[in-house]
Amino acid sequence: MIPLRLKSECDRTLAPFVTRIAEEEPRCAEDATLWSEEAGTLGYQTGQIKFRLSDVAPAEVAGDVLLVDPRRQIAHRLIRAASPHNTFLITEQCDQLCLMCSQPPKPQHQDMFDHFLAASRLAPTGAQIGLSGGEPLLHKDALFAFIDAVFATRDDLCFHILTNGQYFERADLAWLRKHRARLLWGVPIYSDNPATHDEIVGKPGAFAQLSPNLALLGLAGAALELRTVVLRQNAPGLPSLADFIARHLPFAATWAIMQMERIGYGRMNWGRCFFDSSIDFASLGAAIDLMRARRQDVTLYNFPLCTVPPAYRDLAARSISDWKQKYLPACATCSLRDDCAGFFEWYREEDGFMEIRPQ
Amino acid sequence: MQIWPLRFRDLDDQRTILADDSGAYFLAESGFVDRYARDAITPPEERFLREKGHAFEWAGDLAHTGFLTRWSRRQHVGGGSAYVILIPTLRCNLKCSYCQVSRAPLAAQGFDWDSETLQKVLGFLDGLPVEEIQIEFQGGEPFLRLDLLQAVAAFARRRFQRVRFVVCSNLQTLDEDILAFLDSEDVLISTSLDGPHQIHTRNRTADSALTKNFLSNLERVIGLIGPARVSALPTIDMDDPPDPEDLIAAYEAFGFTSLYLRPVNYQGFARKSHPAARTSTAWNAYYRGFIDTLIARNALTGRVMEEFYLAHCLRRILAPGLDGHTDLRNPNIPTGANAVIDFDGQIYPSDEARMLARIRRVNLAIGNVSDGLDQEKLALLAPGHINNFDPDCIHCPYQPFCGTDPIDDLSRSGRIDVPRQDSWFCQRHLAVFDLAMELIYSKDPAVEFTLSRWFGLETLPDALRPIAP
Numbered sequence: 019m020i021p022l023r024l025k026s027e028c029d030r031t032l033a034p035f036v037t038r039i040a041e042e043e044p045r046c047a048e049d050a051t052l053w054s055e056e057a058g059t060l061g062y063q064t065g066q067i068k069f070r071l072s073d074v075a076p077a078e079v080a081g082d083v084l085l086v087d088p089r090r091q092i093a094h095r096l097i098r099a100a101s102p103h104n105t106f107l108i109t110e111q112c113d114q115l116c117l118m119c120s121q122p123p124k125p126q127h128q129d130m131f132d133h134f135l136a137a138s139r140l141a142p143t144g145a146q147i148g149l150s151g152g153e154p155l156l157h158k159d160a161l162f163a164f165i166d167a168v169f170a171t172r173d174d175l176c177f178h179i180l181t182n183g184q185y186f187e188r189a190d191l192a193w194l195r196k197h198r199a200r201l202l203w204g205v206p207i208y209s210d211n212p213a214t215h216d217e218i219v220g221k222p223g224a225f226a227q228l229s230p231n232l233a234l235l236g237l238a239g240a241a242l243e244l245r246t247v248v249l250r251q252n253a254p255g256l257p258s259l260a261d262f263i264a265r266h267l268p269f270a271a272t273w274a275i276m277q278m279e280r281i282g283y284g285r286m287n288w289g290r291c292f293f294d295s296s297i298d299f300a301s302l303g304a305a306i307d308l309m310r311a312r313r314q315d316v317t318l319y320n321f322p323l324c325t326v327p328p329a330y331r332d333l334a335a336r337s338i339s340d341w342k343q344k345y346l347p348a349c350a351t352c353s354l355r356d357d358c359a360g361f362f363e364w365y366r367e368e369d370g371f372m373e374i375r376p377q
Numbered sequence: 378m379q380i381w382p383l384r385f386r387d388l389d390d391q392r393t394i395l396a397d398d399s400g401a402y403f404l405a406e407s408g409f410v411d412r413y414a415r416d417a418i419t420p421p422e423e424r425f426l427r428e429k430g431h432a433f434e435w436a437g438d439l440a441h442t443g444f445l446t447r448w449s450r451r452q453h454v455g456g457g458s459a460y461v462i463l464i465p466t467l468r469c470n471l472k473c474s475y476c477q478v479s480r481a482p483l484a485a486q487g488f489d490w491d492s493e494t495l496q497k498v499l500g501f502l503d504g505l506p507v508e509e510i511q512i513e514f515q516g517g518e519p520f521l522r523l524d525l526l527q528a529v530a531a532f533a534r535r536r537f538q539r540v541r542f543v544v545c546s547n548l549q550t551l552d553e554d555i556l557a558f559l560d561s562e563d564v565l566i567s568t569s570l571d572g573p574h575q576i577h578t579r580n581r582t583a584d585s586a587l588t589k590n591f592l593s594n595l596e597r598v599i600g601l602i603g604p605a606r607v608s609a610l611p612t613i614d615m616d617d618p619p620d621p622e623d624l625i626a627a628y629e630a631f632g633f634t635s636l637y638l639r640p641v642n643y644q645g646f647a648r649k650s651h652p653a654a655r656t657s658t659a660w661n662a663y664y665r666g667f668i669d670t671l672i673a674r675n676a677l678t679g680r681v682m683e684e685f686y687l688a689h690c691l692r693r694i695l696a697p698g699l700d701g702h703t704d705l706r707n708p709n710i711p712t713g714a715n716a717v718i719d720f721d722g723q724i725y726p727s728d729e730a731r732m733l734a735r736i737r738r739v740n741l742a743i744g745n746v747s748d749g750l751d752q753e754k755l756a757l758l759a760p761g762h763i764n765n766f767d768p769d770c771i772h773c774p775y776q777p778f779c780g781t782d783p784i785d786d787l788s789r790s791g792r793i794d795v796p797r798q799d800s801w802f803c804q805r806h807l808a809v810f811d812l813a814m815e816l817i818y819s820k821d822p823a824v825e826f827t828l829s830r831w832f833g834l835e836t837l838p839d840a841l842r843p844i845a846p
């Protein structure tokens with residue numbers, strides 16, 4: 019696993035600050051340069067502030083944007099320059115309680131927008147940054163203001179926002195339209211049957227709220243990525259959901275069908291929810307066939323390649339973020355390894371896919 | 378609940394096909410139309426219409442927005458790329474019985490681009506507002522002027538980001554220079570293979586030795602650049618059409634997996650010598666028989682041969698956006714980006730328009746390479762190239778998938794305002810779409826096998842054949 023937090027020594031009385039590890043010469047006041055290198059510890063300086071990072075090589079952090087928390091003696095790697103998978107956790111609050119949530123909600127909120135704004139301004143050119151939660155739109159006004167502020171100086175950046183879609187309003191249309199080229203909205207839909215969807219997200223009436231809000235995204239011409247985690251609860255209904263998407267959501271740019279992540283509630287509910295698509299791909303295949311016939315885009319996330327029948331393998335993306343991805347010992351000899359999503363760090367063989375077959 | 382307007386057509390005496398303006402279709406028993414007209418559809422039918430996107434509650438709800446999206450995609454013909462046919466020479470080394478363009482003899486003078494015309498053609502291409510182009514060389518026999526092909530190719534590869542060339546050749550003669558030209562990945566070959574040896578000879582070469590020559594050239598070209606970059610078309614002479622089995626076998630022998638059945642076009646020399654080409658009944662019957670044979674054969678052999686046009690029409694029914702084939706799309710407004718440039722530098726909206734001018738029926742040139750496009754004429758032609766407002770098409774469930782061919786109407790009837798159902802274009806397309814719908818709703822495993830393979834699917838999803846309760 020690639021660490022997202024580094025041990026960092028620095029004057030404990032300082033307030034948290036955002037800095038970028040300069041790759042060569044510093045380009046702005048926030049850039050930090052290397053001034054000492056001892057066994058296991060790197061010393062950096064930005065302006066008058068000095069701080070140290072432990073257990074990391076200079077090349078690994080070059081270009082990274084860090085949030086240094088002096089009180090806790092930690093540096094959060096907000097943006098790793100070498101990675102396409104950078105996400106800001108906007109809040110841990112959420113109004114839904116999804117069965118397989120990998121990031122279970124917490125009641126309190128810590129506002130980090132100032133740090134995120136500073137970090138975005140230091141991001142590599144053209145970067146796409148994920149915004150997730152919890153439910154980011156619980157803090158919609160602050161979130162939209164943050165995005166406006168970023169684009170005011172950095173219109174080369176894009177945000178991929180994961181939201182449960184419960185909080186859009188007609189009044190947002192103009193704003194959504196204005197930024198449509200730079201925002202990709204990832205919105206979950208688990209079933210076209212409202213009862214099934216509501217059961218999975220743990221909120222009565224969620225589907226009834228989601229439906230008109232998806233229409234708003236369509237009317238805004240927003241880029242929409244529909245996201246469906248396959249579960250025992252919704253797998254048989256996938257062909258019907260595909261038909262619903264083709265007819266009612268043709269404006270979605272893509273439909274991501276995802277395998278479960280065994281962490282958070284996902285670990286707690288694994289036995290009740292995990293759908294082993296390696297031994298039964300029929301409903302997935304039928305759903306994909308329909309999308310292909312209707313010429314709508316589908317992607318498979320988090321599916322090890324050998325669990326997908328050959329006819330659908332071209333849809334499987336290497337989707338698992340680099341810092342939490344792994345392979346199994348059996349994968350060592352597999353010819354598909356370089357294209358394979360592999361597994362989440364917290365995947366367990368004993369209650370995972372029955373059929374993992376190196377190719 | 379509001380229902381979007383539905384159009385309908387009986388498939389047989391029990392079943393009716395209905396479709397809305399977005400191209401969403403379904404099958405119903407014939408009583409449905411009656412209830413629909415009397416505003417008396419049953420609650421299960423209402424639910425069905427709502428689920429399938431034929432109805433909405435309020436403007437701006439999800440069903441309404443989904444419908445608007447599907448509808449708008451049916452009205453939009455993707456821009457950004459051009460499709461231009463070039464005729465560098467009208468001369469040909471064959472004299473096919475049905476020749477569509479009234480070709481010029483091999484030794485004739487004044488039927489090729491001169492160097493000034495070439496420069497102007499390049500200038501015209503340069504001015505197209507696109508970065509992607511497909512250039513098709515037709516003739517005559519384009520390879521008689523390989524030098525002109527080379528000049529266009531060299532220019533286009535510099536000027537455009539993406540470019541593809543299709544040479545429509547009779548492959549009667551090959552030499553080292555031609556083979557070298559074919560060696561580039563962006564060059565494709567389209568040729569005519571009318572079926573077994575004797576039919577090909579009768580229709581095209583009139584000489585068995587020439588046919589042998591062609592067949593061995595075709596084999597050589599396929600060996601050199603692979604079957605994926607070579608396509609062949611049979612032109613069917615309805616006075617004496619080939620047996621479908623023989624025709625398919627002839628294509629399979631070369632490793633082709635697709636063929637595009639075309640009737641002899643009622644233009645050029647063919648107008649005089651092929652009266653059978655006038656009626657659609659014979660063609661439609663032959664076509665249907667051919668498809669039956671093809672489907673049965675695919676099921677038997679497990680190999681899959683495609684009839685391009687039916688497969689294309691089926692794909693157009695299932696989804697919007699299949700507008701690459703300029704013979705069937707809507708709207709199909711003539712512009713410079715879809716034009717034919719003749720041997721004399723005249724620009725036509727389509728190959729058929731060029732032929733009409735050639736036989737002096739009516740001059741449909743939309744400009745020439747010296748003076749550019751004639752905007753007045755383009756504006757005059759535009760309305761005829763939209764089927765949305767045609768008094769017959771507006772009642773037809775196939776309108777969203779169909780197209781128009783006013784040039785063909787003009788050629789056959791001398792006018793473009795003939796009642797649709799009297800036109801060859803409409804008769805042919807009603808038959809193709811009827812057939813397509815029958816196949817979509819067929820439960821015959823042989824049909825399902827062929828269709829799923831044509832669509833690139835493992836199985837045929839049931840959602841592609843909705844039936845009202």
Ligand code: SF4
Nearest residue numbers: 322324349352358376
């Ligand atoms: S054996 Fe491992 S690397 Fe190979 S396809 Fe399966 S999961 Fe991927």
Ligand code: SF4
Nearest residue numbers: 770773776779803807
């Ligand atoms: S031309 Fe004929 S088949 Fe086509 S839409 Fe018009 S009426 Fe229907």
